[in-house]
Every structure is written in structure tokens, then in C-alpha cells.
Amino acid sequence: MLETTKNRYKAEGVFPSKKELREMVKQQGLYSQVAQELVDRLLDAVWRFVKLKKQGVKCGFPRFKSFDRLKSLNYPQSGFKLEAKSLKVTPFGVVKIKLHRPIEGKIKTLTLKRESSGKWFAVFVVEVKLQVQVNCGLSIGIDLGLSKLAVCSDGSIIKNPRHFKKHEEKIALLCRRLSCKKKGSKNRVKAKLKLAVAYERLGNVRSDFLHKTSHRLVHSYGLIALEKLNVKGMVEHKFGKHINDAGWGKLANMISYKAESAGCKIIFVDPKNTSKQCSKCGLIVPKTLADREHRCPLCGLVLDRDLNASVNILNRALGQRVDTLVELTQEELMLKQEAHTLQG
């Protein structure tokens, strides 16, 4: 399909129509709806490229994917039947499966997904009735951080589990091993697979941890306040890998979708100055990333930097934003600081 699209554009300056591509994949032996969905995906990608190009964004035309990168086939309605120990799916026939848990609700769609480790998964989307629980828990503000995953306004801290590091070290080792294998060799393929398995394992332990953490949070609190963070922008601009690793975005995402059924309310607040502002009096106290403590020269509050931020986040969510948003000049600040030291 991609080949046809490329050639057609080169020769005639237009893309082939959806109908034409659908006609083309009909003979390929895939279940018809699955094939149609592949057509949609390809054309979506092509049009996304055109749109971005028009906006002046640098991007490349959709590329051919090797089998390594083939990710999923989607059955939007039919073409499959789930049994106790097997899945009957057109055109592959009966496939033995390991059913992790009984499926609740009405099955809507099936996605066959291939991980880089070579494992195949059957993912079902089901329709269930939403049961909202009553939640009279307390309110909490959460500050997501780098050194600690999260600091809560009640003083509790959520750390990244230590064993993540063990997995990361293993990945680094396997990366080094892969890099010294000859291209195209069998050993390289083996090393690549090992690395993929290690990545998968790290991904699994991380999402397991994030699932459990978010589950616990939405069931223990009635209201959770978070910063509206532009994770993507931050990853690109400043901190890079660390934020991706910490899984901020993932945690925030999990908290918000789990909250609904747990009867927990989520409020995203403006992140501006949450770490600089004093959570007691509202003064903006400039800090660098190295300042781990908040010391207010105006009211004398001394608090851990992240804890101060999480209290601010909670206050903003509750609409108790401290009104005296005073911003002092550097000079005034010095004077106040001195005065405070004298008092102390």
C-alpha cells in the first residue's frame, strides 16, 4: 500500500483513494475489517504528514516497517471467537492462549499485538457498566518530582522502587553487548531479543508499580490535586530521559482514569510558581533546582521544597489560593531575609 501510494504521488501528484487501497488489500488473505483498518491507518499517517508539512513542522513521509516493528492487527467487530483455552481468529485459525483472567462484560474489539520480545497478546476491549463508589476520603495535593516520584501534601513520599535500577543496569549491559555484535549475524539477533525482553520486563515492573500506586491513591483520597504538566515539552527541553523514566505522565494518566470509578475527584492546577510560592503567605521566593528547602523571609515558614509545592497544589485546587501574591525585588528580599535571621 505504501509503495502504491508513493508511486502514485510521484507519477500523478495525488494519493490513491481509500476505495482503491481497500480493493488492493482484499486479496491479501487478512480478515476484511482488519485489512480495512490497515488502510485507514496508512492514510491517516499520510494525511497527518501532509498536515504537519503545511504547518511547517519538520517530519518525514511514512516509512516501510520491518516485521520487527509490526505492532498490531485490530478486529473492530468480528472475525474472532474466544473459548476457554483458545482463540479462534480469521484467518489464523485456532490459537492456544493463556487466559490471564475471566473476561467481564461484553467483548467489543480484539487487538492482536506483537511486542518486540516476540510475544503476542490478544487485547480485548469490553463494555461494562460503570459502578461508581462513594468516596469520602480527604483531599490531597501531589507534587511529581525527579528524585522522589511524588511528594504528597500530607507529608507522605512515594519513591521509585529500588529494583528499577537493577533492571536499568541490566539493560545498559545488554546494550553494550549488542553494540559489539556483527551486523546481520545470528548473535546480533539473539542479543537484540535479549535486550527487548529486558526492556519489556522493566516496562512491566514499572507499570505494575504505577498501577498499584494510582489504585491506592484514588481509593484513599476523595480529591487529588495535580499540576497540569506539559510532560512532553519538559522531556524535550530539559530533563530528558529521567522524566520518561519516572513515568509522571503515565501516573497522572492512570490516576485520572481510575478516579472516576473510585468516586475520586481530580483537579489539575496551574503549575506556575508552585515550588517558588510560599504555601503559608503567598510570597514568591526565588529558588534554583539545587535549593531543597523553602525558607520564607516574610512569614518564616521552613518546609521541604517539594512538600511546600504539594501544599500549594492542593490550595489551588481548593480555590484557597493565597491572595497576597507578593513579588518582592531582590533587595527587599535580602532585607527581609536578614530581618528574619535576626529574629530567629
Ligand SMILES: [Zn+2]
Ligand atoms: Zn511565607
